[in-house]
């Protein structure tokens with residue numbers, strides 16, 4: 001195996017913060033509440049939690065094992081562990097797929113920059129409710145303002161990635177992730193204390209199994225995939241920076257638990273407010289951007305400073321969560337260009353910036369001037385989101401589990417999992433996890449894949 005001097009994360013805490021930083025993002029605060037609202041509240045959450053452990057965690061561990069074993073970017077990992085085989089295409093696919101995700105993710109990241117600025121300028125508090133109602137629609141359908149915000153967001157991402165793994169990614173995630181938990185708890189405490197919040201809490205704890213259709217189950221699995229950043233090489237790339245003496249099972253479980261905990265906290269921060277404001281929980285992707293400003297507006301009517309403070313806290317939380325995820329996507333391509341194409345970090349980040357910016361431009365304009373462009377019946381933004389979260393992520397996840405479960409030697413997988421047999425407790429877990437990696441995860445992914453094909 002080729003030896004290179006590579007950066008590593010400094011400690012277990014740094015590893016978990018970086019991986020959790022990738023996992024915790026718009027998927028938790030923006031996507032999880034509206035998916036829960038759409039697919040039946042508590043019943044959806046139960047399936048999501050079960051699949052996160054039984055299915056998503058094994059995929060994450062597969063990626064982690066491959067990443068740390070090869071100490072390489074996604075393409076290099078395949079070339080190191082299965083030289084000269086067609087697995088290199090998986091390596092290449094997973095260089096491309098996070099760039100595609102980043103292009104629309106960055107547009108939503110841009111919305112959160114705009115909404116943070118609006119909050120700071122007290123726009124939600126000052127406007128009347130009619131103006132609040134039309135704000136989101138008129139913002140995303142305008143041509144340049146969302147493009148400018150997409151650019152601002154992407155520049156922030158590029159700046160952090162450019163600073164490197166240790167001084168950029170590690171430093172930023174170690175600093176911001178704990179703050180993020182504090183902020184979401186503050187939101188939650190406020191939200192559950194609102195009059196009428198009880199209904200929202202009940203919605204999240206009382207399962208309604210009648211709404212749990214096959215589509216809902218597939219959506220719950222898809223959500224756990226998206227939320228844990230799986231199948232697109234981000235966890236693989238981050239794991240390639242984990243030191244050899246680190247316990248990857250513990251780091252993986254730590255990441256999955258933090259991600260799930262954050263999604264639940266976000267659910268309890270958003271839903272009670274949604275119900276308290278008399279808003280329909282299944283409102284869809286606009287739930288957070290379109291409807292929460294109503295609540296900030298309502299609070300602001302009697303206490304303007306409180307409405308402003310709560311909305312600023314909320315959009316800072318979304319922005320930071322989006323940034324820590326977006327940097328993990330950009331790092332995948334950066335590692336590839338630096339290690340395989342021998343570019344310097346600046347050149348690599350610049351190339352990715354241009355590609356993602358241009359693709360993001362089309363996504364952003366697809367809500368306005370390019371709304372007439374349809375791909376298989378979807379606008380550009382929706383098409384990319386569906387392509388990535390329903391197909392590329394599941395397909396990549398499937399291939400990573402097959403690679404770790406069937407292509408790699410069992411002894412190598414065990415060696416990574418137990419650090420050469422030195423971590424006794426992991427010896428105990430190995431058989432179960434290996435069984436999930438080899439059989440349960442691939443079978444379940446094929447099932448989601450087929451369901452998604454039928455539904456679309």
Ligand code: PHE
Nearest residue numbers: 023025026027028226227229
């Ligand atoms: N997990 C991130 C979120 O929940 C999204 C993501 C997907 C990040 C794929 C990296 C790769 O927002």
